[in-house]
Amino acid sequence: MAADFDTLADHLREHGHKLTRPRRAILRTLAAASKPLSPAEIQARGQAFCTDLGLVTVYRTLEIMTDVGIVRPVHVVDGCHGYVLATPGHTHHVVCERCNAVIEITGCELGGFLERVAQRTGYAITGHWLEISGVCADCQQREHTL
C-alpha cells in the first residue's frame, strides 16, 4: 500500500528538502491512515509522533510533499481536500461515502476517450482527475447487519 518510509524520505532529500522531525511525523501519520486526512486531522494524529507539531507546518509540508509527488490531494465531499500518500505512477482513488476509506487503483482506461474529447473540443488535454465514490465492503456488511 504505502511505499516504504525510506523511499519517501529519499524523495524529499532528492528535491533538496530536509527530513525533519515534524515531516517524519506527517509521513508516518499519512502512512498509517486508511482514509484521506485533512490538515487538522494530520496535525492531531501527528502529535503522537511529534508533540508540538504545528498546523502551519502541516500546511507547508503538505504543499512540499504534493509538489514532490509523494502526497496527493483527494477531493472529499465535505471540506474539499483530504490528503493521502501517493503511490508512484498514475492512480485514481475509490472513496467510501460512509467511512471515507480509500483504495488506490492503478491504471485507467481513459486514453481513447480523452483523444475523442480532444478532437471534439479542440482542447489539448493535459491531465484528468477521476475519483470514484461508492460504499466499501465493510460498510455494505454493516448495512445488512442493521
Added chain:
Amino acid sequence: MAADFDTLADHLREHGHKLTRPRRAILRTLAAASKPLSPAEIQARGQAFCTDLGLVTVYRTLEIMTDVGIVRPVHVVDGCHGYVLATPGHTHHVVCERCNAVIEITGCELGGFLERVAQRTGYAITGHWLEISGVCADCQQREHTL
C-alpha cells in the same frame, strides 16, 4: 450552451423555491460566464443585475441550485469550488488550465471500467467525478503568437 432561462427558473419553482431578484441575478450571471465562478465572483458580477446582492445569498442560492440540479460545482485547482450552470443529464467538464474556460461534455465511457473497479475492490460504486484539464483552442493560439 445554457438551457434557456425560463427552463431554469421553472426548475426552481417546481421544487418549491421562489424566483427572486437576487436569484435571477445569479442565474443570469452564471449563464453569461464561460468559466466556473467562485461565490465571490458571482456576487461581484451579479451586482450588475441586482445592486445589493449579498454574498450570503449567493452561498444559499448556490446550495439550493445545486440540490435542484441546475448548477454544478467544479473542482478548480486553486480554491476548490467554482460553479457552472448544469446541463441536464450526466456530464463532465473540460477546464482550460490557462483561462478556466469550461466545456461540458455529455456521455462518458466509464461503464465497463467502473464495473471492473467494483469487482477488484469490492466497493459498490455509486458515482464518479471526472474532470479533464487541458488548454483550450484560444489559449493554444495565443501561445503560438507569443
Added chain:
DNA sequence: CTGTAATTGAAAAAGACTTTCATTTGAGAC
C-alpha cells in the same frame, strides 16, 4: 563541532463560509 540556510511554532492577519435576526418580497388567495 561549527556555521548557516532551511525549517519551525506562535501570533496575528486574511479569507472563506455559516448563523442569527429583523426586514423585505414573491406569489397564491381573495
Added chain:
DNA sequence: GTCTCAAATGAAAGTCTTTTTCAATTACAG
C-alpha cells in the same frame, strides 16, 4: 388589484480554515 404570510434577503457577528510574518531552532555539509 391588494392582502397575507411563509420564504427569502442583507447586515453583522461568529466560526473555521489558510496564509503571512518573524524570532528561535534544527538538519546537515564541511
